[in-house]
Amino acid sequence: MAKVTLRDDITALPSYVAGARPSGSLTEKLSSNENPYPPLPRVVTAVADAATDMNRYPDMAAAGVREAIAAYHGVREDQVVVGNGSVGVLETILRALTSAGDEVVFAWRSFEAYPILTQVAGATPVPVPLTAGAEHDLEAMIAAVTPRTKAVLLCTPNNPTGPALGTAQVRRVLESVPKDVLVVIDEAYVEFIRDQADPLDSVALLREDPRVVVLRTFSKAYGLAGLRVGYALGRARLIAGFQATTTPFAVNALAQTAAVESLAAQDELLARVDAVVAERTRVLAALRQQGWSIPDAQGNFVWFGVGDAAGVLATAFARAGVLVRPFAGDGVRVTIGEPEANDIVIAVAGEFLAAGAPTS
Ligand SMILES: Cc1ncc(COP(=O)(O)O)c(C=O)c1O
Incomplete structure (x- = not known):
């Protein structure tokens, strides 16, 4: 009998695995790279006020948010597009850019939405394995560019492994790829970067090179993951x-209101980012002291590159009440949370090592 059919490539898509939700004895949620702090009272108040108007459509042009973002970065408003999270913006970009047969190059493992969004847009994902040190293999990525390539996605810091790209590295990509290839710099965790030898100023690069697009989000440093704005x-x-x-x-x-209010409350929010970074430093030092080889962690998470032991390590964390994000065959990503949760992470990781498990 005839039936409605979906596109074959859509039927074959892997589903996006969101960080698991806490249940039962799993009380610490370190699986989604969220901000552990609750929203600022002034942001909650602004959103509650805005809620009284929710019988009205939002401003379709999102003029207030775009104006605030443009002022913050020193760009014009017509250089800013907002969306339902930065994942929504990336979906839009790939849809606008690609047709069947076009290719999108990205590092792998990286943000798991990249292959899915590429395929949904009708294009072909070209994942390029990370180096042994869990960093982008830029030369291999450059070599993977073909006449069909429409975009190269750079994730810095890389989710889930942690290292960030420097200016010289991004310039190398820009020098090497053709003039008609878009270079998307996904900086979802940029506010957490510290002490980088060759820090990247992506907005400055944007002025130099028409192929650069910078992707940012309010979900991480600004703590608005539940409202969806990027x-x-x-x-x-x-x-x-x-x-x-x-x-x-x-x-x-409500998301538009919260984003504007959060940019205005930036000093307070970025002080919280400092606190997360301080915890990251403490956790990293403790893990490395135990003998773990953890890649440079420039986001709000750390990476245990345990390969096939990912499931076993994630189960060990779960037994201690901590939800983490395993990636089968590759490793486990653990978000930096509040100090008590981080203490459990350190303890479980230490016991895992003592039991003779792999260190990287
Ligand atoms: C690298 C990267 N980019 C983009 C996103 C999407 O964030 P959002 O859609 O919440 O803005 C995430 C979320 O985890 C991410 O890790």
Whole structure:
């Protein structure tokens, strides 16, 4: 009998595995790279006020948020597009850019939405394995570019492994890939980067090179993961195309309000990021002291590259009440949480090593 069929490539898609939710004795959720702090009272108040108008559509152009973002970065408003999280913005970008047969190059393992969004857009994902040190293998990525390549996605710091890219590295990519290939710099965790030898100023690069698009989010440092708002910065011509591809009213009214209020409360929010970074430093030092070989952790998470032991290590954390994110065959990503949760992580990791498990 005839039936409605989906596109074959959609039926074959792996599903996006979101960080698990706490249940039963699993009380510490370190599986989704969220901010452990609750929203600031002034942000909650602004959102509650805005909620009284929710019978109205939001501002479709999201003018207030785009204006605030543009002012923050020193770019024009027509260089900013907002979306339903930065994952929503990336979906829009890939839809605007690619057709069947086009290719999108990215490091792997990296943010798990990359292959899915590429395929949903109808293009072909080209994952390029990370180096042994869990960093982007930029030369291999450059070599993977073909005449069909429409975009290269750079994730810095890389989720889930942690290392960040420097200016010289990103320049090397820009020098090496053709002039018609978009280079998306996904900086979801940029606010957590510290002490980098060659820090990247992606917004400055944007001014130099028309192929650069910078992707940012309010979900991590700004603690608005539940409201869904992210954005991209780029040349006005490209941004107009992305804007035209965006779902109408993609950013709801409460999210728009919270984003504007959060940018205004930036000092307070970035002080919290400092506290997370201090915890990251403490956790890293403790793990390395135990003998773990953890890659440079520049996001709000640490990476245990245990390969096939990922499931066993994740179960050990779960037994201690901590939800983490295993990636089968590769390793385990653990978000930096509140000090008590981090103490459990350190203790479990130490016991795992003492039991003779792999260190990297
Ligand atoms: C590298 C990276 N980019 C983008 C995102 C998407 O964030 P959001 O859609 O919440 O803005 C994430 C979320 O985990 C991420 O890790």
